[in-house]
Amino acid sequence: MNDSTAVARNAPGARAAAAQSEAAPRAETALIPPVDVIEDATGITLRADLPGVPKDKLTLQVESDTLTIEGEVGIPTPEGIEPTYAEVSVPRFRRVFTLSKELDPGKVSAELKHGVLTLRIPKAEHAQPRRIDVRVD
């Protein structure tokens, strides 16, 4: 996975970066963060890559059965910086998931570390697997 990028004033990405800083911010435009979703017996673990999003600019919302992850990139940049090349052209992340009925949205726990959000959504008590004892009379 080798690649090279020349740091040049007129890099191909410069146009996009310049256009983005000039254009009025569009509220709808956001990058879709990549996620891993793993389910085990007691719940679902969701990990999302949100590089550059500090804790105070991350919004997690559960509304009925919809989970919304929203984050704004907040990187401190030196004054007078001029973008020359950009692969992350939109400083915003957003992704929406629909939760299923057996998940308990009231018990969601979240952790943000090094730009990775880890969400744990436990299954509701009644949906947890149970071993049923067979009684022999």
Added chain:
Amino acid sequence: MYRSLFPRDVLAELDRLQREMREASDLSPSIRGVGRGGFPALNIGGTPQSVEIFAFAPGLDPATVEVNLDRGVLTIAGERPSSLPSDRDDKAAVHISERFSGRFRRVLTLADDVDPNGVAASYRDGVLHITAKRRESAQPRRIAIQ
């Protein structure tokens, strides 16, 4: 193997397709292959005093990231361990797997006016920020008329 940081970004994928088609028809491509995309994603900017490089590399242990500068060529390399359960774990089911894992390396050529002794790197919120100072002699200055 190519895997973008944002595999679900359709516009970025179209951009990649166009680039790959152009590169496939190019008789003399760059010696280091793909020039754009991959992990980590890079944003580069500059001020009159420095070159600022932002590598979007979430979930790394800063101690394992290697940043090397050799004769004007900057290399960012490391490994992102997989957070997925192992195959032997049959109790867990993976529903979505989009996050990058494995070794990565990105190489870029810095401008000639960068001072190799003035390079600093920091890691915050999953973004690796590399600042490379420009040489004093290369900085713009006003020349007084006598």
